[in-house]
Amino acid sequence: MKPIRILTPDLELVGEIDNYSSLVFCRKYHAPGEFQLVTNIKVQNAQALQKNNFIMLGADKNKVGIIRHREIGTNEKGEEILQIKGYALGHIMSQRITIPPDGQAQDIQEADAETVMKHYVQRNCLDVPGMEFSNLVVAENQHRAGIIKWQSRYKNLSEELEKISKVSGLGWGVHIDSNLNKWIFDVYMGKNLSVNQQINPPVIFSPEFDNIDSQDLTDSLIGYFNFAIVGGKGEGAAREIVAVGTEATGLDRYVTFIDARDIEDSEDLQERGMAKLLEYEKITSFNSKISQSGPFKYEKDWNLGDVVTVQNKSWGITMDVRVTQVEEIYEEEGFKLKATFGEGIPTLIQKIRSSLSDLNVESTK
Numbered sequence: 326m327k328p329i330r331i332l333t334p335d336l337e338l339v340g341e342i343d344n345y346s347s348l349v350f351c352r353k354y355h356a357p358g359e360f361q362l363v364t365n366i367k368v369q370n371a372q373a374l375q376k377n378n379f380i381m382l383g384a385d386k387n388k389v390g391i392i393r394h395r396e397i398g399t400n401e402k403g404e405e406i407l408q409i410k411g412y413a414l415g416h417i418m419s420q421r422i423t424i425p426p427d428g429q430a431q432d433i434q435e436a437d438a439e440t441v442m443k444h445y446v447q448r449n450c451l452d453v454p455g456m457e458f459s460n461l462v463v464a465e466n467q468h469r470a471g472i473i474k475w476q477s478r479y480k481n482l483s484e485e486l487e488k489i490s491k492v493s494g495l496g497w498g499v500h501i502d503s504n505l506n507k508w509i510f511d512v513y514m515g516k517n518l519s520v521n522q523q524i525n526p527p528v529i530f531s532p533e534f535d536n537i538d539s540q541d542l543t544d545s546l547i548g549y550f551n552f553a554i555v556g557g558k559g560e561g562a563a564r565e566i567v568a569v570g571t572e573a574t575g576l577d578r579y580v581t582f583i584d585a586r587d588i589e590d591s592e593d594l595q596e597r598g599m600a601k602l603l604e605y606e607k608i609t610s611f612n613s614k615i616s617q618s619g620p621f622k623y624e625k626d627w628n629l630g631d632v633v634t635v636q637n638k639s640w641g642i643t644m645d646v647r648v649t650q651v652e653e654i655y656e657e658e659g660f661k662l663k664a665t666f667g668e669g670i671p672t673l674i675q676k677i678r679s680s681l682s683d684l685n686v687e688s689t690k
Contacts, residue, residue: 536619
């Protein structure tokens with residue numbers, strides 16, 4: 326079993342567990358992943374698994390989770406079982422919101438996506454008085470990804486980072502530096518390992534390559550929109566309205582309304598509409614159980630965030646797509662690996678959060 330180190334938030338090692346029942350550690354590219362650990366409560370160091378302590382998979386400083394939930398129960402053998410749930414360390418961003426600078430209605434940034442993301446983290450997790458994470462450091466800016474214009478006002482920081490990630494193609498997360506005793510926020514860009522490039526050795530996932538044990542395809546138009554009517558400031562007939570999206574007509578046009586009354590500059594309405602439509606794209610994804618005997622090795626030949634080629638000839642499918650999620654499963658029977666290629670269908674909670682973020686309603690008294 327993969328050893329699990331238990332750390333305090335100050336990164337002090339308080340124990341290690343390697344005889345647990347199971348661990349599922351889910352890594353995500355655009356958002357913080359999550360984990361679930363099940364163990365007998367009487368194993369050594371189990372009592373150190375307390376809320377807000379960290380777990381680290383072996384010595385991998387990029388696989389660190391924060392404990393948020395504990396359950397204790399008994400099984401059919403009368404054994405006391407401890408179930409731990411939590412999130413990748415980047416989940417701390419969900420504890421902050423985007424606070425505009427004094428005297429400004431919005432925090433507006435126009436720069437490369439990495440600069441924008443790191444600005445919002447620096448401001449809302451370090452600079453705003455009372456909002457500091459004392460152990461957090463923002464990594465040096467490398468100015469990756471294209472130029473975007475973003476504005477935010479009292480939005481959940483983690484959700485804003487996720488949106489920018491999907492628009493820009495940058496992944497993000499928080500890893501630890503045990504030498505500095507710091508948590509490091511950084512962004513990263515996966516490699517292009519598809520067959521349609523000449524720089525890196527290509528990686529292909531296909532039953533024909535014997536590197537897929539099982540595979541599920543989702544090809545969905547549910548929740549898809551390709552044309553938006555964007556409403557800006559004003560009321561009734563005086564409200565600013567722009568239309569953005571596809572030139573398709575008839576059955577091929579899917580129309581939605583986007584409430585953008587928070588936009589200060591009417592010239593930015595079109596950009597808001599296009600950015601929002603990216604959240605409503607068609608869903609084409611593969612969920613696959615990865616064979617451990619295949620030719621391409623996880624974290625050596627490919628990793629989370631990389632663009633690979635996925636193929637199933639019997640289904641007539643070949644596509645270049647990003648690895649957006651990897652689920653590492655450690656059990657007494659051995660190690661299993663599952664991967665999601667492309668964007669999966671949003672969960673109910675994600676749909677509710679997306680709907681609420683569109684309301685743009687503030688109460689004043």
